[in-house]
Amino acid sequence: MTAAIALDSVTKRFGSTEALRGVTLQIPSGSVFGIIGPNGAGKTTTLRILLDLMQPNSGSVEVLGMSPRAGGTMLRQQIGYLPGELILEGRVTGAALLAHYARLSGHVSSGRIAELADRLGVDLHRPVRSLSKGNKQKLGIIQAFMHDPRLLILDEPTSGLDPLVQQTFHALVREAQDRGATVLLSSHVLSEVEQVAAGVAILKQGEIITTSTVSELRETAKRRVSAEVREADAATLTAALQAIPDLSELRVTQHPGEATLSLTGLLGGNPDRFVKVLAAYPLNDISIEAPNLEDAVLSLYGQGLHDDNGDAS
Numbered sequence: 001m002t003a004a005i006a007l008d009s010v011t012k013r014f015g016s017t018e019a020l021r022g023v024t025l026q027i028p029s030g031s032v033f034g035i036i037g038p039n040g041a042g043k044t045t046t047l048r049i050l051l052d053l054m055q056p057n058s059g060s061v062e063v064l065g066m067s068p069r070a071g072g073t074m075l076r077q078q079i080g081y082l083p084g085e086l087i088l089e090g091r092v093t094g095a096a097l098l099a100h101y102a103r104l105s106g107h108v109s110s111g112r113i114a115e116l117a118d119r120l121g122v123d124l125h126r127p128v129r130s131l132s133k134g135n136k137q138k139l140g141i142i143q144a145f146m147h148d149p150r151l152l153i154l155d156e157p158t159s160g161l162d163p164l165v166q167q168t169f170h171a172l173v174r175e176a177q178d179r180g181a182t183v184l185l186s187s188h189v190l191s192e193v194e195q196v197a198a199g200v201a202i203l204k205q206g207e208i209i210t211t212s213t214v215s216e217l218r219e220t221a222k223r224r225v226s227a228e229v230r231e232a233d234a235a236t237l238t239a240a241l242q243a244i245p246d247l248s249e250l251r252v253t254q255h256p257g258e259a260t261l262s263l264t265g266l267l268g269g270n271p272d273r274f275v276k277v278l279a280a281y282p283l284n285d286i287s288i289e290a291p292n293l294e295d296a297v298l299s300l301y302g303q304g305l306h307d308d309n310g311d312a313s
């Protein structure tokens, strides 16, 4: 495996704030990888270091086999970068702005900007300052993708995009991967990256607390289950369900005057044993929800999606 990005023991301080505390991470070439973490976790700082917009206090960084500092313009042209806070205020039109970026990016195929604008649904003839947040974000996505870079670094890319445009964005990411590019996305929620990324690192207070695949996270995630069971003895059914190792928060309630029971619980792993226990009874209803990945990630954060560094970004 060659790494498109390699960080080794990277630290970054802002005064007394330790934004990154020894981040070590390798992102395989050709992969789509997500960095997720709550506000203030250090995601943007990590991405800015990769682009040489900021220097670490210690540790080593390699991007496409080069140090971001030494790689200079030649390296920068191989990267498509979407900043988290895109400020587009000028009188210039989207078309003029993108033509300017295209000159800086090196080679942009003819018709590529128009094609991307058409797919994302943005009018390039309007002054950028008159565009809505979502439409400004689309211009940011176009400038990141238009030169078909080897590496895409995207900070909260779907922020402000409606669900249909998010799907177009996911298609662009898959196409980039198909042509061999590496894609690194950051987000504060897993739902933004889980549809496209295979690997994720979870960053909290400047440290990577876990690196995993989305499918491994899915295995640790729990599903909400419920059923309505007829002709069942509460004690017998409860004992059979309690014998399922990954079933927690089990509640069994009997309908007054009937041999009908309602049950709810949280199930880890696969639903095989749960289904087999219930298969012995006639059922009025059964529901096994998809694993809740967001909850799995929140339990790794150790807290909700709140600012964990005291800032209000």
Ligand SMILES: Nc1ncnc2c1ncn2[C@@H]1O[C@H](COP(=O)(O)OP(=O)(O)OP(=O)(O)O)[C@@H](O)[C@H]1O
Residues within 6 Å of the ligand: 014, 017, 018, 019, 037, 038, 039, 040, 041, 042, 043, 044, 045, 046, 084, 188, 309, 311, 313
């Ligand atoms: N230029 C700066 N000057 C001072 N402190 C900074 C600066 N940039 C980041 N920080 C601090 O470093 C920490 C990490 O910030 P960073 O923006 O990397 O987090 P993040 O994970 O991207 O957060 P968000 O999801 O809110 O964008 C925060 O405590 C932030 O306040």
